[in-house]
Amino acid sequence: MKIAGVQIDVQLGEVDQNLQMIIKSLEETTAAGAHLTLFPECALSGYCFESRDEAAPFAQSIPGPATDQLTEACRRLDCFTVIGLLELEGNDVYNSAVLIGPEGVIGKYRKVHLPYLGVDRYTTPGNDPYQVFNAGGLRVGMQICYDASFPEATRCLTMLGADLVVLPTNWPPGAETTADYCINSRAVENGIYFMAVNRCGRERGFQFIGRSSICDPFGKTLAKAETRDVEILYAEIDVERARNKRYQRVPGKHEIDRLADRRPEMYIALTQPHGLSTPHAELKGK
Incomplete structure (x- = not known):
């Protein structure tokens, strides 16, 4: 199947304008044959708010007015989409991503890892368990921006059966190496599309840096934005490649399976909260 990513110029606080741009782009990608289309982080609202009070009026519930309009578009176009938005629930504002299809909202994700940047300085950290959702036969896991810097998150989604992990982002200057290297690494180390x-x-x-990309389960770049301007990426994917984790490079002599070859009992340090791992002075050899 074909997937698409739309690198757009979001206008801060212009929810209706951004939504119409998203729907217009979705019409274009679907006409080109895309099964699923991904849009950036906070694509509905913009990102660089200076307080929670400033951001909250542009947050919406899920389901809500924007997801209702996107559901109608997905029903009309027979497609799926993931967009980033600010989600309002009670007194909390979350940096969220939502997967929508012809039947409505399929699932959502609230950003777990929050950098000290933009609206993330004021949003509530996500604490829902990781989930993988079915988008018409495509198993989709969601993350948002800074989450890609934490390989444990992608591994969790892989263990839950993801074929594709989508990452709506707002990469500013300084994130070039994340864009150029982390995405390919997350794909190859898990054998998934990213x-x-x-x-x-x-x-x-x-000035946001662009650099959107799509990678295959071997870490190969299938498509990459060539500019910092508005651009649409497309790639053909084969879910069976993502589901076959055992690679026979030389049968009987060189075979790997990055899931079966894991040693979870050796990763205890990963489960310790920050600051509670073994102090450097106590390490063997000191």
Whole structure:
């Protein structure tokens, strides 16, 4: 099947304008044969808010007005989409991503790892268990931006059966190496497709860097944005490649399976909260 990523220029606080741009782009990608289309982080609202009070009026419930309109578009176009938005629940504002199809909202994800940047300085950290969702036969896991810097998150989604992990982002200057190397690494180390879609344009002094990309289960780049401007990426994917974790490079002599070859009993340190792991002074050899 074909997937698409739309690198767009989001306008801060212009929810209706951004939504119409998203729907128009979705019409274009679906006409080109895309089964699923990914849009950037906070594509509905923009990102560089200076307080929770400033951001909250542009947050919506899920389901809500925007997801209702996107459901109608997905029903009309017979497609699936993932967009980033600010989600409002009670007094909490979350940086979220939502997967929508012809039947409505399929699932959502709340950003777990929050950097000290933009609206993430004021949002509530996500604490829902990782989940994988079915988008018309495609098993999709969601992350958001900074989450890609934590390989444990992608591994969790892989263990849950993801064929594709999508990463809506707002990469500013300084994130070039994340864009150029982390995405391919997350794909190859888990044997999955990985699609990261950044925004473009400028917002409150931040010039977003583009560099959206789609990678295959061997870490090969299938498509990459060539500019910092508006751009659409497409790639053909084969879910069976993502589901076959055993690679026979030389049958009987060189075979690997990055899931079966794991040693979870050796990873105890990963489960310790920050600051509670073995102090350097106590390490063997000191």
